[in-house]
Amino acid sequence: MHTGTYFDIDWTRDGKFVGFAGFPYSIDRSPYYQIKVPVCRIRNGEGASIVLMAGNHGDEYEGELTLLKLIRLVEAADIKGAITILPAANLPAVMAARRCSPFDGGNMNRVFPGNPAGLPTQRIAWFIEHEVLPRHDVLLDIHSGGTSMDHLVCSLMETSREAERDAKALKLLKAMAMPYGIIADNGRDSPTSMAAALRSGCIGLSGEFGGGGTVTPRTMALTGRAVDNLLLALGITRRRYVSVEEARPTETQIVTQGPQTLFVYAEREGWFEPAVDIGDMVEEGQVAGWLHDLERPLEAPLELRFRAGGIVLTRRLHTHSQSGDTLINIAQLG
Numbered sequence: 001m002h003t004g005t006y007f008d009i010d011w012t013r014d015g016k017f018v019g020f021a022g023f024p025y026s027i028d029r030s031p032y033y034q035i036k037v038p039v040c041r042i043r044n045g046e047g048a049s050i051v052l053m054a055g056n057h058g059d060e061y062e063g064e065l066t067l068l069k070l071i072r073l074v075e076a077a078d079i080k081g082a083i084t085i086l087p088a089a090n091l092p093a094v095m096a097a098r099r100c101s102p103f104d105g106g107n108m109n110r111v112f113p114g115n116p117a118g119l120p121t122q123r124i125a126w127f128i129e130h131e132v133l134p135r136h137d138v139l140l141d142i143h144s145g146g147t148s149m150d151h152l153v154c155s156l157m158e159t160s161r162e163a164e165r166d167a168k169a170l171k172l173l174k175a176m177a178m179p180y181g182i183i184a185d186n187g188r189d190s191p192t193s194m195a196a197a198l199r200s201g202c203i204g205l206s207g208e209f210g211g212g213g214t215v216t217p218r219t220m221a222l223t224g225r226a227v228d229n230l231l232l233a234l235g236i237t238r239r240r241y242v243s244v245e246e247a248r249p250t251e252t253q254i255v256t257q258g259p260q261t262l263f264v265y266a267e268r269e270g271w272f273e274p275a276v277d278i279g280d281m282v283e284e285g286q287v288a289g290w291l292h293d294l295e296r297p298l299e300a301p302l303e304l305r306f307r308a309g310g311i312v313l314t315r316r317l318h319t320h321s322q323s324g325d326t327l328i329n330i331a332q333l334g
């Protein structure tokens, strides 16, 4: 009753099943409460298998809505292999419309490999890394900038330093046909879903598909395209479900996230006015923006400059900023 996960979907059965993974968490309103994380499993014989996940952060809606559509549209007879869909992985965070869980403050993408007897976010992460991922070939974990950030639409993979695995991941990343693709390098011990995939023997793919705690026709179109393209590339589906085909497929421009010089941080409280927008190309020394001080009207704003050149990947959406907030992050091409 107080430990373990309640999960009754049979991984080996063919068909389409929608159920829950239940995580016990005793609260004031309900002593035997269970966090019921929705899980959809669609399987039809042997073939490639993929986990499609959103809601790792609760306020990133592009993936959450795209995966709901997919659950409604795809039937077992349509596919070859298996699709496991987690549209709201950290359900308490999703229900609270927040990045982190209101129960324990947990940021799920910082708690992998989790803990089977820990706080709710740790238990869900443990279930995903140990119960779900090892049964699959590929993970696509769909992110965006969330409420506080706008993000250039990018697919993402991490280098594993295993040549064959990285070549497969890069091929799938390019198949997603996003305008930009980030190759990150955080190592296999990192607390993220990408390292969880690596530890589970699964190819990890991710992406940032917009932000601002909302969705737009463009970000939904790109997210749908990434999901459909990946399912088609793996031979799991035979047609598109959540996107339309491009007249001419997009070729992904690879970008790299690197040192701290690529970040513009606030180093004191202020109200940030950006001088550039996401997707802009910038040069070292160029003005990134100004930090105003509404408590000191006569004081000139602090001018912030880029310490390196590149393409603007993210920008903070909340104008009010405190020391330590990332205002702008750039990436380098190639």
Ligand SMILES: [Zn+2]
Pocket (backbone or CB within 6 Å): 056, 057, 060, 142, 143, 144, 146
């Ligand atoms: Zn995220």
